[in-house]
Amino acid sequence: MFQAILIEKDGGDVRSSLSDVDDQRLPPGDVTVRVAYSTLNYKDALAITGKAPVVRSFPMIPGIDFAGIVEHSDHPAYKTGDKVVLNGWGFGEQHWGGLAQQARVNGDWLVPLQSPFTLRQAMAIGTAGYTAMLCVMALEWHDVTPDKGEVLVTGAAGGVGSVAVALLSKLGYDVVAVTGRPEEAVYLRALGAKDVLDRAQFTEPGKPLAKERWAGAVDVVGGQVLANVCAAMKYRGTVAACGLAGGMSLPTTVAPFILRGVTLAGVDSVMCPKELRIEAWRRLSEDLDLDKLDALTEEVGLPDVISAAARLLDGQIRGRIIVPIGTEMA
Structure with missing residues (x-):
């Protein structure tokens, strides 16, 4: 038993x-x-x-x-x-x-x-952290480098978002975190966020194209939040989308994609090929500050x-x- x-x-x-x-x-x-x-x-x-x-x-x-x-x-x-x-x-x-x-x-x-992780550290990272690494890799594949500008992370106080903030900041990106819990600003800044925005700024319908701001984004929310993120991407920016906490729908237009060359890169961690999984875990062993894991984790x-x-x-x-x-x- x-x-x-x-x-x-x-x-x-x-x-x-x-x-x-x-x-x-x-x-x-x-x-x-x-x-x-x-x-x-x-x-x-x-x-x-x-x-x-x-x-x-x-x-x-x-x-x-x-x-x-x-x-x-x-x-x-x-x-x-x-x-x-x-x-x-x-x-x-x-x-x-x-x-x-x-x-x-x-x-x-x-x-x-993956060395040097313990079994506990592997689950402190878990599927959320492995997914965050896949998102970071997707931004890199689309030439979103730290010199291109700010990178946005939505749902930043959650599992995927927290690890994404920690990874991107260690890699030298200027990370802006979005959360519906303003009280988590201190936590997010400790992970490496340069700025923290209230999710309310992203939840209402906006213009098809907003002022260009984000070079890249990691989105775990979907819905109206993702639509507004896409609208404010810089020319040839990329959004790595991996979640639907805010809904399955995507109330956007083609404008960001055909007028600014924005890429919406879907990230799936469930059926991801094994060789890519192994690479993601290898990258985590290099690019994640293990000292930040305890702050990320509740038992x-x-x-x-x-x-x-x-x-x-x-x-x-x-x-x-x-x-x-x-x-x-x-």
């Missing part, structure tokens, strides 16, 4: 609980991992609370990522004792996820733990994950939430 957060559906009602689960119920896979740390992300919170139809089949163990140690492997790339990380691949949506003491997965989904025990999910959706949590599960291994 092992403990896990289990999401079940009874008629139209979704119910989450901390449950004891029989090992025999683990899904098929060629690698079994003893989980050391997982995380609580926005998508996990939606699944646990039933606020959005994230889960594709029931029962489901949520948790879109984990770091742990291989217990058993029939996969040629891994052996017992290896330290591994998993992000995405429908984990916690279609496949039982990381908010559990054990996980059984397809070995092709795993990546080796929540497995029994408290369900209540923390509600707090996350209510905007009461900043940065990253890590969930220690088998920390004696770390």
Whole structure:
């Protein structure tokens, strides 16, 4: 038996609980991992609370990522004792996820733990940090360099946004953070933001083209905020878009794209190719100031994950939430 957060559906009602689960119920896979740390992300919170139809089949163990140690492997790339990380691949949506003491997965989904990270640090970064790194890489691919001007980060007090601010500032960019929580300005400046703007400046419909300001942007919000960000991009600027906290719609026009050559670069971390995942983790090992991880991180025990999910959706949590599960291994 092992403990896990289990999401079940009874008629139209979704119910989450901390449950004891029989090992025999683990899904098929060629690698079994003893989980050391997982995380609580926005998508996990939606699944646990039933606020959005994230889960594709029931029962489901949520948790879109984990770091742990291989217990058993029939996969040629891994052996017992290896330290591994998993992000995405429908984990916690279609496949039982990381908010559990054990996980059984397809070995092709795993990546080796990148030196010098510990298992805890890997989840302090987690899918949010790995996604932030993919966004930074997307800006670089589109020639958004520090000398081009200011880079905007929306949803900056959240997991992706916090790591994006820390990464971009260390790389020499002038970072402007956008948040709906003005009280987090001190926190964001400590991460490296040069300026902090109120999200209210971006939530109302604006002109198809606004005054040019941003050389690049990392957007986790979507909706009207993303539309206004696009409208204020500099000529040939790039927006790396990776989230929808503000909605699925995009009420914009083609003007920024055909008159200023703006690029809207979609960033997907779920099905990202393995070679790009490994490169993102390598870059994180070089470009993320590990001294800032503690400021980014709150620990929540497995029994408290369900209540923390509600707090996350209510905007009461900043940065990253890590969930220690088998920390004696770390």
